[in-house]
Amino acid sequence: MKTTVVIFPGSNCDRDVIHAVQEITGEPVEPVWHKEDTLPSDTDLVILPGGFSYGDYLRCGAMASTSPIMKAVRDHASSGKLLLGICNGFQVLTESRLLPGSLLSNKTLTFICKRCYIRVERKDTPFTSLYNEGQVLQFPIAHHEGLYFLPPGELGELEDNGQVVFRYCSPDGKVSSDFNPNGALNNIAGVTNREGNILGLMPHPERASEGILGGTDGALMWRSVKKWLERGGA
Amino acid sequence: MDSFHVKILVYLKDGVLDTQGKAVAKSLIDSGYSDLVNVRVGKYIQLWVNAASREDALSEAEKMCDDLLVNQLIEQYEIEIES
Numbered sequence: 001m002k003t004t005v006v007i008f009p010g011s012n013c014d015r016d017v018i019h020a021v022q023e024i025t026g027e028p029v030e031p032v033w034h035k036e037d038t039l040p041s042d043t044d045l046v047i048l049p050g051g052f053s054y055g056d057y058l059r060c061g062a063m064a065s066t067s068p069i070m071k072a073v074r075d076h077a078s079s080g081k082l083l084l085g086i087c088n089g090f091q092v093l094t095e096s097r098l099l100p101g102s103l104l105s106n107k108t109l110t111f112i113c114k115r116c117y118i119r120v121e122r123k124d125t126p127f128t129s130l131y132n133e134g135q136v137l138q139f140p141i142a143h144h145e146g147l148y149f150l151p152p153g154e155l156g157e158l159e160d161n162g163q164v165v166f167r168y169c170s171p172d173g174k175v176s177s178d179f180n181p182n183g184a185l186n187n188i189a190g191v192t193n194r195e196g197n198i199l200g201l202m203p204h205p206e207r208a209s210e211g212i213l214g215g216t217d218g219a220l221m222w223r224s225v226k227k228w229l230e231r232g233g234a
Numbered sequence: 235m236d237s238f239h240v241k242i243l244v245y246l247k248d249g250v251l252d253t254q255g256k257a258v259a260k261s262l263i264d265s266g267y268s269d270l271v272n273v274r275v276g277k278y279i280q281l282w283v284n285a286a287s288r289e290d291a292l293s294e295a296e297k298m299c300d301d302l303l304v305n306q307l308i309e310q311y312e313i314e315i316e317s
Binding site: 058059062063065066095101102104105106107109147149150151183 | 249250251253254256257301302303305307308
């Protein structure tokens with residue numbers, strides 16, 4: 001398992017995710033600057049980390065979506081390899097049209113930084129294979145633009161295709177507006193593309209990967225990817 | 235080549251929640267503008283481009299909107315050009 005983490009100007013969760021993936025999987029993780037136009041060879045997983053790429057100018061993730069490295073990232077994903085966007089990385093993926101939807105300002109009109117509960121909706125993705133469907137995880141969120149939005153018709157299609165991977169929920173897994181921190185439509189916290197090799201989510205698994213940080217629910221995401229790759233992508 | 239001044243108005247489509255507009259509306263209402271019904275906030279972008287014609291300047295600006303300036307899932311835009 002070889003992981004590459006893209007660093008944009010303004011990324012600030014790159015070191016955290018590099019540490020978490022290395023620590024949990026024992027596999028190599030390399031950073032790559034966004035000005036590069038190729039990924040390190042044999043990259044299995046590309047991660048776009050959280051942060052404030054380009055200072056959130058224009059729209060969150062919009063400027064980063066035009067960075068030179070994004071062509072290589074797009075080619076990587078279109079060949080079926082794995083691509084994960086966390087928080088700002090998720091925003092970069094929607095702005096790149098690699099994932100459907102858009103992330104709007106939170107309904108609370110505030111930046112929210114707190115631990116949240118999310119429910120695993122699908123375990124048949126490379127990123128969630130070691131979780132159970134319906135399992136409740138505790139991941140922190142830290143964002144101002146996390147309200148997942150899609151126009152009604154497309155939202156229905158997303159749901160019909162089963163592309164929702166995580167939903168905000170209560171500690172016992174109940175999905176309702178009371179447990180929706182940012183107003184995301186249908187409590188959506190993370191979505192995948194139709195092929196299942198691209199995942200974007202607002203919560204931070206890398207901040208929940210070691211006990212010293214208060215939780216280990218995120219560690220299974222890195223182990224899921226490792227196991228999926230070891231099984232040859234099945 | 236002539237020089238053109240391109241003025242682009244970018245705003246959220248109807249039905250897309252505008253939390254910034256809501257916050258501004260609340261501040262205005264709290265300041266005493268009690269008849270205020272709603273606020274929606276947009277963006278005004280100006281470009282200066284060299285082009286052979288007004289049509290070329292317009293199509294160049296539209297391409298820039300498609301490529302970066304506007305997210306057409308949630309936003310729409312209007313362009314005005316002055317030479």
